[in-house]
Amino acid sequence: MGLLSLAGKIALITGGSSGIGKAIAKRFVEEGAQVVIASRNAAPTTAETVTDHHSTNITYAKLDVGRPKEWYMLLGKIPDVDVLVNCAGITNNKLLIRQQNEDIEQVVSTNLTGAIYGCKFVGKKMLSRRNGCIINVSSLLATRAVVGTAVYAATKAGVLGLTNSLALEYGGYGVRVNAILPGYIATSMTEDLDKEKLIESIPLKRFGTPEEVADAAAFLAKNGYANDCILNLAGGLSG
Ligand SMILES: NC(=O)c1ccc[n+]([C@@H]2O[C@H](COP(=O)([O-])OP(=O)(O)OC[C@H]3O[C@@H](n4cnc5c(N)ncnc54)[C@H](OP(=O)(O)O)[C@@H]3O)[C@@H](O)[C@H]2O)c1
Structure with a gap:
């Protein structure tokens, strides 16, 4: 397999309308892929500008990743997907005992069930x-404990287990399964956090950019030997 090209490949990116997913969509299009962006709001709001130059290579589709029927409908409409990026995600960070059950279910449904x-x-x-x-x-x-993130952390640890297991289950059939572990990345998800305080704990003293995560996604998509490759991209915070 070796080093692969994204040219002409079909990539489905859930949560591609915003933040990290949007940057991955842009990067993949720049590398010649046909990208389908799937999120709950099919009509792009701020996503029109995923790319100014390759917009014909992007299609938007409505998908709530936690709903199997919506997956069936979507996959009935698009040709075979070469690269799937499970990027849709939400947070609801509070102490566990203060979380509403509906909110817990929504986070699990989106972050974990959706990826499954x-x-x-x-x-x-x-x-x-x-x-x-x-x-x-x-x-x-x-993998790193932060107070108020138990449900979110549980879903993301679940995604790691999913990746480890499927890399074994699918790997023998030529399907590679990998994961990215971003640290603090500057997107709408992190805009309300106390940035000044947090960057003190990050060795590189800044949040990462969505483009830096997109670079990791491009690496994983193109390196034919990457299977169960868990890419930590956190500016040294994990150390
Ligand atoms: N930002 C960070 O610091 C950071 C760090 C580590 C991991 N992550 C992970 O990176 C991913 C992207 O986060 P982000 O920071 O880019 O957040 P973001 O800007 O808020 O983007 C989240 C995306 O997920 C989509 N989405 C939410 N619920 C969905 C659902 N049920 N079905 C389909 N799409 C859904 C949203 O679109 P709609 O609202 O239209 O559905 C949006 O496109 C998430 O999985 C997040 O957990 C982020």
Whole structure:
């Protein structure tokens, strides 16, 4: 397999309308991929500018990743997916005893169940073609404890387990499964955090950019030997 090209490949990016997913979509299009961006709000609001130059290579689709029926409908409409990026995610950070049950369910449904469905439904098609790559966007919080993030951390640790297990289960059939563990990245998800205080703890003294995470996704998509490759991208915070 060796080093692969994204040119002409079809990439499905959940949560591609914003932040990290949007940067991955832009990077993949720049590398010649046809990208389908899937999120709950199919009509882009701030996403029109995913790229100014390659917009014909982007399609927007409506998908709530936690709903299997919506996956069936979407996958019935798009041709075989070469690269799936499970990037859709939400937070609801509070002490566990203060979390509403509905909010817990929503976080689990989006971050964990959604990634499992993506791996199942898209993975099934990839397995039949004996080719494909899945990139799961986990989080540094899967492995690093922060007060108020228990539910989110549990979902992201689940995504790591999903990745480890499927790299074994799918790997023998030519389907690679990898994960990225971003630390603090400057997106709408982190805009309300106390940035000044947090960067004190980050060795590189800054938040990462969505483009830096997109670079990791491009590496995982193109390196044919990357399977169960867990890329930590946290500016040294994990150390
Ligand atoms: N920012 C960070 O510091 C950081 C660090 C570690 C990991 N991450 C992970 O990186 C991923 C992207 O985060 P971000 O920072 O880029 O956040 P963001 O800017 O808020 O983007 C989240 C994306 O997920 C989509 N989404 C949310 N719920 C969805 C659902 N049920 N079905 C489909 N799409 C859904 C949103 O679109 P709609 O609202 O239209 O559905 C949006 O496109 C998440 O998985 C997050 O947990 C982020």
